[in-house]
Amino acid sequence: MGKINETTRGKLRESLGEVLQAGGTYTEAYAAVQGVFEGRRGNAGTIARTEMAGAFNYAGLDAARQSGVVTGKSWLTTDDELVRESHSECEAEGEIAVDDEFTNGLQFPGDPDGDPEDVCNCRCTLLYGTDETRVRRLKERVASTGRKLRMADPMPDVPLEEWLGCLKR
Numbered sequence: 001m002g003k004i005n006e007t008t009r010g011k012l013r014e015s016l017g018e019v020l021q022a023g024g025t026y027t028e029a030y031a032a033v034q035g036v037f038e039g040r041r042g043n044a045g046t047i048a049r050t051e052m053a054g055a056f057n058y059a060g061l062d063a064a065r066q067s068g069v070v071t072g073k074s075w076l077t078t079d080d081e082l083v084r085e086s087h088s089e090c091e092a093e094g095e096i097a098v099d100d101e102f103t104n105g106l107q108f109p110g111d112p113d114g115d116p117e118d119v120c121n122c123r124c125t126l127l128y129g130t131d132e133t134r135v136r137r138l139k140e141r142v143a144s145t146g147r148k149l150r151m152a153d154p155m156p157d158v159p160l161e162e163w164l165g166c167l168k169r
């Protein structure tokens, strides 16, 4: 898994910015990120899920930083038996500063700077903001629908801005 280079970084920033400007949803943001990666790879085949998830979390974190209103981030696992113990520990940490590392040394789930054993097939997600109730609300939603939280569409109808926890109020 390669690092996210400057060109890709710039494209991610641009794509995410457009989605944000248009008041787009999480799903649209995901599609935009996917588009950037497909463009980079050409038709070279499937995009590794791990890299995609890492890039998505990276892009979200980058957008959150740029928003200037997000100060914290929380690690959210899918809360099932497959979750790494170290990732449950990150989740238990609760909210930390945007630029801090979680206990496993990663900045976000799928961080390309992490060891493969700590990122491969990770299904964890990053949440932003200062709102702990947000994590609870999500967990409740997952529990009530009986559906596991998935990267592809954890909350398709949530505007991206809300998803990023841009607490402008």
Ligand SMILES: [Zn+2]
Residues within 6 Å of the ligand: 077, 083, 084, 087, 109, 122, 123, 124
């Ligand atoms: Zn994980």
